Amino acid sequence: AQSVTQLGSHVSVSEGALVLLRCNYSSSVPPYLFWYVQYPNQGLQLLLKYTSAATLVKGINGFEAEFKKSETSFHLTKPSAHMSDAAEYFCAVSDPGANSKLTFGKGITLSVRP
Amino acid sequence: GAGVSQSPSNKVTEKGKDVELRCDPISGHTALYWYRQRLGQGLEFLIYFQGNSAPDKSGLPSDRFSAERTGESVSTLTIQRTQQEDSAVYLCASSLIVRANYGYTFGSGTRLTVV
Numbered sequence: 600a601q602s603v604t605q606l607g608s609h610v611s612v613s614e615g616a617l618v619l620l621r622c623n624y625s626s627s628v629p630p631y632l633f634w635y636v637q638y639p640n641q642g643l644q645l646l647l648k649y650t651s652a653a654t655l656v657k658g659i660n661g662f663e664a665e666f667k668k669s670e671t672s673f674h675l676t677k678p679s680a681h682m683s684d685a686a687e688y689f690c691a692v693s694d695p696g697a698n699s700k701l702t703f704g705k706g707i708t709l710s711v712r713p
Numbered sequence: 714g715a716g717v718s719q720s721p722s723n724k725v726t727e728k729g730k731d732v733e734l735r736c737d738p739i740s741g742h743t744a745l746y747w748y749r750q751r752l753g754q755g756l757e758f759l760i761y762f763q764g765n766s767a768p769d770k771s772g773l774p775s776d777r778f779s780a781e782r783t784g785e786s787v788s789t790l791t792i793q794r795t796q797q798e799d800s801a802v803y804l805c806a807s808s809l810i811v812r813a814n815y816g817y818t819f820g821s822g823t824r825l826t827v828v
Contacts, residue, residue, distance in 0.1 A: 608753070631814045642717070642804065642819035643756075650814035689755065699744060699811050700769060705755040 601626045601692050605704035613712045618662075618677040620707050622690030625671065632673040633691040633701065634664055643689065649673060660684070685711045715739075717820035719805050725826045726795055734790040734823045738807030745788050746808070746817060747780060751801040759803075762788060763811045795827045 602625045612618055624630060631650050635643040647658025654666045660683075664675045673690060687708050691701040718737040726732050738745050747759040758772040762782040773779070777796075782788040792799055802824050806817035 603755075605755075633816055635819075640821070642821040643806075643817075644819070645816045648814065648816050691756075693814075699808060699815060699817075700746070700758050700761060701756075701817070702758070703748075703756040705753075 601630065601694060601702045603690050603692050603702055603704035605690055605707050607707060608705070609708045609710065611710040611712060612680045614682055615679050618675070618680045618684065618709065620675040620688050620690075620709065622664075622673045622675065622704060623671055624673060624690075624692045626692055626694065628694060629668070630692045630694060632664075632666060633693070634658065634662070634673075634675050635689045635691060635703075637687045637689065637706075639686070646675070646688075680709075680711045682711050682713070685709055717805055717807050717818055719803075719820035719823050721823060722821065723824045723826075725828060728797060728827055729794055731791065731793045732795055732825065734792075734803050734805075734825070736788045736790070736805030736807075736820060738786065738788070738805070739818055740786075742807035742809050742818075743785065744808040744811040744815075744817075745782060746806045747788070747790050748804045748806065749801045750804055750822070756804065759790070761811075792825075795825075797827050800825055800827045 604623045633648045634646040649666045657663045689706045690704045745762040748756040760770040777793045780790045802822040804822045806819045
């Protein structure tokens with residue numbers, strides 16, 4: 600069975616600071632990995648995805664994530680936080696050999712201080 | 714439509730009543746998914762449709778929950794005899810095809826409150 604671990608429930612950074620949101624996964628096969636963002640009162644929006652091509656994936660709004668098989672990680676980063684990045688972020692995994700069901704982590708709330 | 718549409722956006726119901734939640738996927742999207750998001754929790758998979766059939770309904774919590782899809786379009790999630798633990802945001806998503814690397818487009822959800 601697959602699982603996703605997002606340690607901590609809340610991260611706070613200053614505007615302009617580095618954003619690092621951690622995601623570790625457990626999967627019996629090389630997975631596909633996704634980051635979604637949820638702004639208040641909105642649905643989830645796909646930020647980026649890893650589908651076994653390049654291990655460094657660039658997404659929207661300046662975010663990127665690196666797939667590290669040896670560490671079973673897919674951490675999300677952004678060099679310089681903006682106030683508009685404040686939202687909840689979810690990491691998700693799917694099994695390439697199965698249907699497209701996604702297993703989500705519990706999410707991390709990102710706050711950005713002026 | 715341009716996006717995934719869910720209705721109602723908010724629903725307050727009394728314990729024991731039945732509710733129906735509706736999802737209109739993006740036109741032409743074969744795959745449709747239902748998830749539940751309880752307060753402080755991640756998303757829980759409920760069921761997915763490929764066309765009008767549901768190959769995986771393993772996430773439905775009990776037999777009080779059912780879902781159907783007609784015309785390879787609209788889907789309805791029905792909760793019978795609602796309980797307080799059913800309070801959550803119910804999210805619908807669609808994808809052009811059922812493929813693990815596609816990712817989904819989500820609707821804004823229906824916030825269900827059982828009182």
